[in-house]
Amino acid sequence: MKQFKVVLVAVLLLLMACTLWSQGKAIPEPKSQVKIDWWFQDWSGGTGWMKDYIVVFQKKHPTITLNLIPVPFDDLYAKFIPSIAAGNEPEIMMGYDEWLSNKDVSKLFYPLTPNLFTKDEFKQFIYEAALKNITGKDGNYYGVPWATGANAFGFIYHKDLFKQAGIDPAKIQSWDDLKVAAKKLTVYNADGTIKRSGVLFTYTEAANAFLDMVQEQGARDKMFNTQTLTWNFNIPEAKKALETFKWFVDNKVFDPQSGDYATSFPNKLGAMLLIGPWNVGGVMTSFPELDVGYMLMPPFPTASTKLVLGSIVSYGVMAPSKRLSGDKLNAVMLFFKDLVTKPADHYDIPFYHKPPYWVGAICNKAYVAELMKRPADKMNEFARTALTATNKGLPAVNTLTTKISEPIIIRQVIHPEMMNMFLGKKSVDDVLKYMSDYLTQQEKQLAQ
Amino acid sequence: MSTESLPLAARKRKPLNSFILLVALVVLVYYALVAIWPFVFNVWLTFRKNDLISEDKFIGVSNYRFLFADPIFWKSLWHNIYYLGVMVSVGMVTSLVFAALIHRTHGVMRKIYTALIFAPVVTSVVATSLVWTLLYFPKIGLFANVISTLFGVSRDKLAFLQSTTTALLCIMIMDIWRDTGIRTVIFLTGMDEIPDSLFESSRIDGASIVKQFFRITLPLLRPQMIFIAAIYSINAIRVYVPIYMMTGSPPGGPANSTMVLTLHMYLSAFYGQRFGYGSAISMVMFAILFGLVILEIKAFQQRWEY
Numbered sequence: 201m202k203q204f205k206v207v208l209v210a211v212l213l214l215l216m217a218c219t220l221w222s223q224g225k226a227i228p229e230p231k232s233q234v235k236i237d238w239w240f241q242d243w244s245g246g247t248g249w250m251k252d253y254i255v256v257f258q259k260k261h262p263t264i265t266l267n268l269i270p271v272p273f274d275d276l277y278a279k280f281i282p283s284i285a286a287g288n289e290p291e292i293m294m295g296y297d298e299w300l301s302n303k304d305v306s307k308l309f310y311p312l313t314p315n316l317f318t319k320d321e322f323k324q325f326i327y328e329a330a331l332k333n334i335t336g337k338d339g340n341y342y343g344v345p346w347a348t349g350a351n352a353f354g355f356i357y358h359k360d361l362f363k364q365a366g367i368d369p370a371k372i373q374s375w376d377d378l379k380v381a382a383k384k385l386t387v388y389n390a391d392g393t394i395k396r397s398g399v400l401f402t403y404t405e406a407a408n409a410f411l412d413m414v415q416e417q418g419a420r421d422k423m424f425n426t427q428t429l430t431w432n433f434n435i436p437e438a439k440k441a442l443e444t445f446k447w448f449v450d451n452k453v454f455d456p457q458s459g460d461y462a463t464s465f466p467n468k469l470g471a472m473l474l475i476g477p478w479n480v481g482g483v484m485t486s487f488p489e490l491d492v493g494y495m496l497m498p499p500f501p502t503a504s505t506k507l508v509l510g511s512i513v514s515y516g517v518m519a520p521s522k523r524l525s526g527d528k529l530n531a532v533m534l535f536f537k538d539l540v541t542k543p544a545d546h547y548d549i550p551f552y553h554k555p556p557y558w559v560g561a562i563c564n565k566a567y568v569a570e571l572m573k574r575p576a577d578k579m580n581e582f583a584r585t586a587l588t589a590t591n592k593g594l595p596a597v598n599t600l601t602t603k604i605s606e607p608i609i610i611r612q613v614i615h616p617e618m619m620n621m622f623l624g625k626k627s628v629d630d631v632l633k634y635m636s637d638y639l640t641q642q643e644k645q646l647a648q
Numbered sequence: 649m650s651t652e653s654l655p656l657a658a659r660k661r662k663p664l665n666s667f668i669l670l671v672a673l674v675v676l677v678y679y680a681l682v683a684i685w686p687f688v689f690n691v692w693l694t695f696r697k698n699d700l701i702s703e704d705k706f707i708g709v710s711n712y713r714f715l716f717a718d719p720i721f722w723k724s725l726w727h728n729i730y731y732l733g734v735m736v737s738v739g740m741v742t743s744l745v746f747a748a749l750i751h752r753t754h755g756v757m758r759k760i761y762t763a764l765i766f767a768p769v770v771t772s773v774v775a776t777s778l779v780w781t782l783l784y785f786p787k788i789g790l791f792a793n794v795i796s797t798l799f800g801v802s803r804d805k806l807a808f809l810q811s812t813t814t815a816l817l818c819i820m821i822m823d824i825w826r827d828t829g830i831r832t833v834i835f836l837t838g839m840d841e842i843p844d845s846l847f848e849s850s851r852i853d854g855a856s857i858v859k860q861f862f863r864i865t866l867p868l869l870r871p872q873m874i875f876i877a878a879i880y881s882i883n884a885i886r887v888y889v890p891i892y893m894m895t896g897s898p899p900g901g902p903a904n905s906t907m908v909l910t911l912h913m914y915l916s917a918f919y920g921q922r923f924g925y926g927s928a929i930s931m932v933m934f935a936i937l938f939g940l941v942i943l944e945i946k947a948f949q950q951r952w953e954y
Contacts, residue, residue: 277918277919278914278918278919281699281700281701281921282700282918284701285700285701303699303701303702304701304702307701307702308701389802389803389804391802391804393802393803393804394804395787403897404897404898455804456810456902457786457804457807457810457811457902458786458787458810459785459786459787459809459810460781460785460896460897462896463782463785464786464787467788469787469788604920605919605920605921607898607915607919607920608915608916608919608920610898611897611898611899611915611919612720612898612900612904612915612919612920615898615901616898616900616901616902616903616904617903619812619901619902619903620812620903623811623812623902623903625812625903634719638719641714641717642714645710645714646697646922648697648707648710
């Protein structure tokens with residue numbers, strides 16, 4: 201009996217080890233030299249990171265040449281689906297999973313499960329929350345989510361301006377603290393106009409934050425009814441969220457006419473900027489002389505639920521072309537296998553580069569586990585923020601199941617209406633009514 | 649009937665006709681593929697819900713119904729009409745003034761003035777848009793600095809592209825500046841064609857320069873004016889690049905105050921993945937442009953005599 205127990209434990213341990221260390225199916229190296237085209241969003245931090253990764257990858261796989269093709273965000277979005285429809289997409293495509301919402305990805309990409317991993321193996325490495333939009337109707341996974349910039353996750357700030365004003369960012373724990381700090385950081389001209397805003401809500405992140413705030417007050421179902429496909433912002437929770445933003449304009453702390461954030465923030469027309477941590481890599485790497493920090497979003501006043509992030513979330517996703525075969529297919533599968541199973545090779549680069557490229561929530565569990573084991577003093581603040589973004593942000597991600605795409609909801613409806621409110625062109629109630637009516641009308645048309 | 653029984657001229661013409669037919673066929677096939685087929689496909693798409701990949705179904709006139717109930721569409725259409733009005737009227741007047749001034753110069757100076765005013769035309773619209781965006785930047789831009797220093801205007805009032813009131817106007821000013829050269833050259837050519845005898849005889853009759861301009865130059869520049877009005881009306885309906893480049897994220901801002909039909913079409917089709925709806929917007933644009941082309945043809949059919 202004792203012998204049987206020992207054997208049983210040994211078998212179980214062996215099985216566990218096999219599961220823990222499973223590295224997917226064996227893929228042969230290409231027989232001849234192959235060149236793989238890879239579309240990647242053209243942002244300095246990201247392309248720098250990927251170029252460094254290519255060096256690491258090609259050293260391990262000398263028969264594979266990865267040809268990184270940087271494509272500006274808007275072009276990438278516009279070309280992503282049409283290129284697949286036209287059959288001229290590259291071997292590897294980078295995009296955002298939100299672009300694939302409501303689409304059957306099995307018609308778009310080559311399946312990674314079961315061809316490369318079993319589904320359980322895949323889920324060992326990748327957070328399940330990130331898999332929703334890359335799951336095909338057949339239940340297989342068709343891409344690798346690798347990061348999310350976690351929109352509206354917090355504030356990027358100028359360390360020197362905080363220091364001058366005697367503000368410790370660690371002490372900003374509530375929206376009231378934020379208001380006090382923003383007021384203190386605002387600088388006025390002699391005529392009383394704003395020279396430098398205490399806080400900037402430019403770009404579209406305020407619109408993302410608005411949706412998150414409504415949900416944090418427990419009004420998710422009131423705001424968007426998935427049964428009747430009705431959007432309703434004519435509720436106290438939405439009004440309160442919108443009025444929170446309006447306070448900063450009414451109290452002359454935020455000048456909504458400060459211009460595009462990519463120019464105004466680096467030029468210190470604002471002391472802090474509401475944005476996702478992706479911004480550190482996306483924009484700030486173009487200004488290495490600036491000393492910026494990142495602080496997390498305080499909970500919404502009187503929030504009844506835990507922190508909600510990413511009502512509209514975008515995971516950066518890498519996906520293989522469905523037209524692949526032969527050596528090219530093997531090369532691409534090796535790329536995906538390494539991306540998933542050797543995460544440190546891929547993720548360590550941005551944090552330990554000088555200056556660090558990027559912070560955001562990381563989709564690879566194995567890397568997060570590894571990062572958590574490292575002593576705090578061995579990590580820089582960007583790695584620490586990424587870890588917090590992952591641990592706090594990913595469980596908090598709760599995307600809305602709307603059929604309307606992010607650019608329409610955020611860029612064409614909510615953000616323009618918030619601007620109308622900031623500029624005094626519309627009242628809060630008018631804005632809320634317009635958004636409810638417009639989005640409901642569009643939601644119903646898309647459901648036809 | 650054998651070819652020998654045909655008259656000599658007809659026998660010689662026959663191979664020529666086949667050649668013409670062949671060439672015409674190639675052109676027709678090409679035209680059908682690049683112009684007719686996309687148009688027909690576009691019309692077909694307007695009646696469908698289509699995302700290019702996973703969804704394609706007939707939804708009748710739903711796209712058009714939604715279009716006419718869409719406040720952003722009406723806002724965009726109004727912006728296009730406003731753009732058309734300002735571009736044509738102000739663009740025409742400024743170019744006429746420059747043409748009249750350059751027309752009075754001679755020799756090398758005339759060439760230098762023409763080259764200077766034509767320079768923005770050959771510059772990339774993307775580059776000029778980016779430069780003007782920086783010039784217009786609030787608080788720290790060149791225009792804000794110069795105007796507030798010279799005239800003591802509060803910088804808060806100089807929001808340019810960040811103000812819903814002035815954003816579209818600022819873009820139009822850049823667009824008018826960019827194309828002034830080409831309109832000026834067209835007017836200059838027209839002015840050169842006016843016989844000197846008309847000016848000489850009017851001078852003898854005691855007409856001033858201003859009177860000559862309004863009584864002789866302007867009426868005789870009618871063909872050029874109609875041409876410019878027609879071309880720039882079409883351009884105003886199709887305007888896209890300067891607005892996309894100068895309004896940043898999101899394009900068409902602030903608060904959709906610079907949204908135009910092409911941009912709304914692009915955003916709906918490619919950002920919203922609603923290709924049927926985008927096609928419906930393009931059909932409205934087609935109807936407007938078709939009307940403008942008909943007007944242009946009618947205007948050109950009139951005769952002008954010096």
